[in-house]
Amino acid sequence: MITIDNLNLHYDKTAGYNTRKKTGKKETSTQVIFDLSLTINEGEKVAIIGPSGAGKSSLLHHIYQQLQTSAALCSQRQGLVDNLSIYHNIFMGALARHHWLFNLVNLIRPFKQDLNDIATLCQQLELDQPLAKKVDQLSGGQRQRVALARALYQQQDTFIGDEPFSALDPLMKSRLLDTVLARHKSVIMVVHDRELAITAFDRVIALDKGRLVLDSQKQSINQQQITALYQTSAVA
Template identity: 35%
Template sequence: MNENASFPAPASAPVLAAFEGERLGYGERVVFEHLTLAVRQGERIALLGRSGSGKSTLISALYRRLSEAGRRVALVPQDHALVPQLSVFHNIYMGRLDRHGTVYNALNLLRPFRREREAVAPFAEELGLAPEILRPVERLSGGQRQRTAVGRAFFRGGDILLADEPVSAVDETQARRILQGMAERFPTLVLSLHAVDLALETADRIIGLKAGRVVVDAPAGALTRGELDGLYAG
């Protein structure tokens, strides 16, 4: 395991969100027929599984449940949820829209305040986006857009980060750097990842999904890559 990874949260750690035999899905489609799962404070969880296994559905359900409970949660959705016509600066700034009123946000949209530019700049710099900070995100590469979405989550901050494939469009070196930044900022992580090696390095708990079922739920240190490769077979 990566030296930055935490030890697994103790069983006595507070439960932040739990599902007890629940049916989850989207629209009319049912993805999980009978999901039982709990997320505890201080855990670093990696969700693994093929496309369509339920990772995005679980991330969305966790976000709704945690938000409804008043938890301070940041989100990196798989589709990034950026405003294409707005700049990298404005999209990162949106992480704190709820901290200001409508008039303040509108004025900052028209002519960014210096204090907000200075607040956002370190996040853009850390993520290699400083040269693009005033560029509309519709003119960025896929990897740059993904990093902008990560920057927005970093700027928002909070106790919990939920991220759906947050490093799928960047190279391995950048991915490790971004994941380290996440681990340093957020006490609790739930990350949907596509790379088994990165999951084993970053997480202290691995949840493997297959066809809407939890087929693996174990400490990362007790698993091998070979055991997890089976999630992608068949």
């Protein structure tokens, strides 16, 4: 599905991500990924873990840029439009599937089928709120589920998520993860919950200070290895 070969990724506050370091007199970019190589095959369920500042979101951003037309992204920033309803925010995930005129009419006066489809999706995500409710009136956990619903509504084979359940309790997190895994052929997700990473995913990738330090199938790793990674980073 995707192969990355010796990736060196830099981030610039004004220019965003780039794979080449700037050569001007004043250096404004920071290297966030160092000499990283990996291959992710179609059908894999991959968790990306690592301490804060390890480069997880940067790697995920790069992967999404390579797969953009065939992947649905659920990012930490959410990208919700506060003054629009739950329905409108979720339906925006389907804009690329329809003609612009269909989208315009459906956003002004939603069609019954789309209302039913989105209502069903919200039920599956345990989002028990009126679809007409504006998202600026929702809690943090509810907003996360709206962002998740919009990504699921894209109906892509690949789901890319950057800690999409961080504001949810462990039981809700586990149930929603099961939904994501069941609805997508391939999943690549930054995961904060280390135990969840090694129990729910096929493969675990760990980063530390922008470098790949672990890449194993789940049956080959254990919680002690993961704990040691975070302890070593904290000491350093």
